[in-house]
Amino acid sequence: MKPGLERITELLARLGNPHHGLKAVQIAGTNGKGSTGAFLSAIMTEAGFKTAFFSSPHLSHFSERFRINDEEVCEELLHKASERVLAAASDDTTFFEIVTGIAFLLFSEANLDVAIMETGMGGRFDATNVAEAVLSLITPVSMDHTAWLGDRLELIAAEKAGIIKGGVPVIIAPQEPEALEVIRQAAYEKGAQLLICSGAVELDGLELTLRGRYQRGNAAMAITAAQLLERCGLHVSNEQIPSGLAKAWWPGRMELIGDAPRILLDGAHNPGGVASLVESLADFSYSRLILVVGMMADKDWRSVLAPLLPLTQRVIAVKPAIDRALEADELAAYCLEQGPDGQAADSVSAGIDLARQEALTGDLILVTGSLFTVGEARAYLIGGSFMPIRG
Numbered sequence: 181m182k183p184g185l186e187r188i189t190e191l192l193a194r195l196g197n198p199h200h201g202l203k204a205v206q207i208a209g210t211n212g213k214g215s216t217g218a219f220l221s222a223i224m225t226e227a228g229f230k231t232a233f234f235s236s237p238h239l240s241h242f243s244e245r246f247r248i249n250d251e252e253v254c255e256e257l258l259h260k261a262s263e264r265v266l267a268a269a270s271d272d273t274t275f276f277e278i279v280t281g282i283a284f285l286l287f288s289e290a291n292l293d294v295a296i297m298e299t300g301m302g303g304r305f306d307a308t309n310v311a312e313a314v315l316s317l318i319t320p321v322s323m324d325h326t327a328w329l330g331d332r333l334e335l336i337a338a339e340k341a342g343i344i345k346g347g348v349p350v351i352i353a354p355q356e357p358e359a360l361e362v363i364r365q366a367a368y369e370k371g372a373q374l375l376i377c378s379g380a381v382e383l384d385g386l387e388l389t390l391r392g393r394y395q396r397g398n399a400a401m402a403i404t405a406a407q408l409l410e411r412c413g414l415h416v417s418n419e420q421i422p423s424g425l426a427k428a429w430w431p432g433r434m435e436l437i438g439d440a441p442r443i444l445l446d447g448a449h450n451p452g453g454v455a456s457l458v459e460s461l462a463d464f465s466y467s468r469l470i471l472v473v474g475m476m477a478d479k480d481w482r483s484v485l486a487p488l489l490p491l492t493q494r495v496i497a498v499k500p501a502i503d504r505a506l507e508a509d510e511l512a513a514y515c516l517e518q519g520p521d522g523q524a525a526d527s528v529s530a531g532i533d534l535a536r537q538e539a540l541t542g543d544l545i546l547v548t549g550s551l552f553t554v555g556e557a558r559a560y561l562i563g564g565s566f567m568p569i570r571g
Contacts, residue, residue, distance in 0.1 A: 183305040187270065188277045192310065194268040195281060198288030202295045203412055204311035205405060208303035208340040209319025211453045212353065212398045215390060216319055217296045218430040219402030224409070225249045226424030227416040229293035234283040234308070236276070236300045239432045239447075239555040240566050245279065246286055250429070253286055261285045275571045276300045280307035293414060300571070302329050304342020314412050316343050316350040316372070317401055321359040322452030323480070334358045341366035349373040349411075351404050353397055375408075377401050387426045391434035392446075393463065394456040399425055432554040434460055437561050441539035442466075443532070445558055447551035449476065451483050457548065458487045466544035471520075472531045474498040474553035477506040482514070484549065489515065492546075494538065495522040498531035500552040501568040528556040 192199055205220065207213045214235050224231040231249060238244040246253040265281040280300075287295045297313075299306040302325070321337045329336045337359035344350050344366050352363055352374065360376075367374040377400050388395050402425075406416045416424075434457075435445045444464070448457040461469070471492040475481040489495070497511035508524035515522030525531035535545045547557045552568065559566035 182272070182274055185305060185307070185310055187273050188280060188307040188310055191265070191269055191273055191277060191281050192284060195265065195285055199284040199311055202284070202287060202292065202312060204313045205294060205296045205315045205317065205409070206299065206308060206311055206313040206343045207296065207317045207319065208299040208306070208343045209317070209353065210322045210324050210336070210340075210450060211456065212319035212394065212401075213298045215395060215398040215430050215433055216317060216401045217298050218390075219399050219425060219428045220405050221247065221250055221296055222428035223402060223406045223416060223421055223424035224294055224414065226427060227406075227414070227420040229414055230291060232287045232290060232292050232295040233298075234280070234287070234296065235298045236279065237551060237571065238567070238569070239551060240559045240564055242567050242569060246283055248287075248290055248292070250427075257286060258282070277307045279571070294409065294412075299343065301325050302339040302342065304339050306343075309343055313343070313345055313348050315405055315408055316345065316348055317405055318343070318350065318352045318363060319398070319401065320353045320452060321355055322450060324450040324452070327478070334362050337362040338366070344370050344372050346370045347372060349375065349408055351375045351377055351401055351408070353377055353401055375404065377404050386422050389426055389428060390430055391436065392456065392460040394460065395434075432551060432558055435558070437558070440541065441536055441543055441545050443545045443547060443561065445554045446546070446548045447554045448548050449479060449484060449550045451480070454484050454487055454548075458491070461491065461546075464544060467540065467542035468493055468544070470535045470539055470543055470545045471495045472498060472528075472535050472545060472547045472557070473511065473549040474500045474508070474528060474531075475506045475511060475549040476502075476504045476552070478504055479550075481506060481511070481549070485515070485518075488548070489518050489520055492520050495520045496531045496535055497522060497524045498528045498553065500528055500550060500556050501566070502552045502570055504570060505550075505552070528553060529560045532557055532560060
């Protein structure tokens with residue numbers, strides 16, 4: 181990770197500045213970026229607009245990061261774009277800058293109406309921040325990536341607020357007071373109209389296919405964004421909003437797979453995300469909660485685990501196939517110290533198999549702790565492959 185926009189700017193210049201002319205909606209925040217983008221993409225696609233969505237990281241396959249009209253870009257186009265970007269990239273270009281360059285190149289050649297760009301981390305120095313945004317969104321901000329963004333909420337909020345551009349409206353989710361003040365000040369200094377989304381706007385009677393109480397707030401953000409895009413000539417009717425929301429799909433977030441036993445996948449990996457997960461678990465009935473958890477060693481994993489451990493009697497610790505992963509033995513030992521019965525498994529698939537063997541009628545298996553853990557688990561459960569690429 182190398183902060184700064186110089187390398188991505190130089191890379192895009194060598195490619196003919198493919199980001200110029202795109203109508204971009206930029207999304208930053210700690211949690212909910214992907215779900216909000218998925219909702220907005222579904223609404224705009226349903227309204228008949230050619231809509232691109234760039235997200236990261238992917239869950240199972242690299243091509244998931246690049247979607248047009250809610251379909252992954254075909255591998256042939258992705259391969260050609262990747263070759264062009266790699267040929268233009270200097271030796272010090274980061275992985276995420278290369279991936280962002282691929283997205284801009286693919287989208288510039290697709291004759292789009294709108295491109296939804298999710299930041300990778302932060303906002304101010306994120307490679308996506310070179311986009312010519314017509315609208316900015318900031319989802320809830322909480323503690324994460326503290327080594328890079330700062331160890332206080334207001335510092336992290338300042339980095340996220342870096343996507344705010346002069347005269348460009350910004351929609352924000354409800355925020356903690358210290359984060360809200362920083363974002364308000366940034367919008368004021370840039371002369372950007374600030375809209376705070378209550379989380380309940382126009383949601384009565386709407387069907388959401390994505391589970392989790394927190395998805396109502398993400399859907400409200402997407403609805404507000406779709407309505408504001410009217411200013412750019414992108415009209416969405418009142419009928420297209422609910423039909424679009426009903427088609428939104430974002431796997432690995434409160435995703436239920438199978439029955440007897442039921443397996444719930446959720447990629448919560450920071451304190452804000454796990455708080456939303458715990459709140460949404462109240463909507464499930466189960467006899468026991470069996471936790472299959474794998475986490476990244478560079479995260480504040482003890483704080484993430486703290487709200488979950490009182491809810492479970494059995495923890496199976498796993499290590500996903502990624503270099504940053506915490507050792508399963510260390511994770512299991514910590515869980516044992518905190519109370520629940522903990523055991524390490526040799527792999528994510530072995531952990532799921534063990535949980536399935538132990539689960540009784542009425543039990544719920546929760547796989548969580550990292551999107552890498554959930555991506556690997558999901559690929560195993562549906563018989564697919566998993567590409568363990570970070571960033």
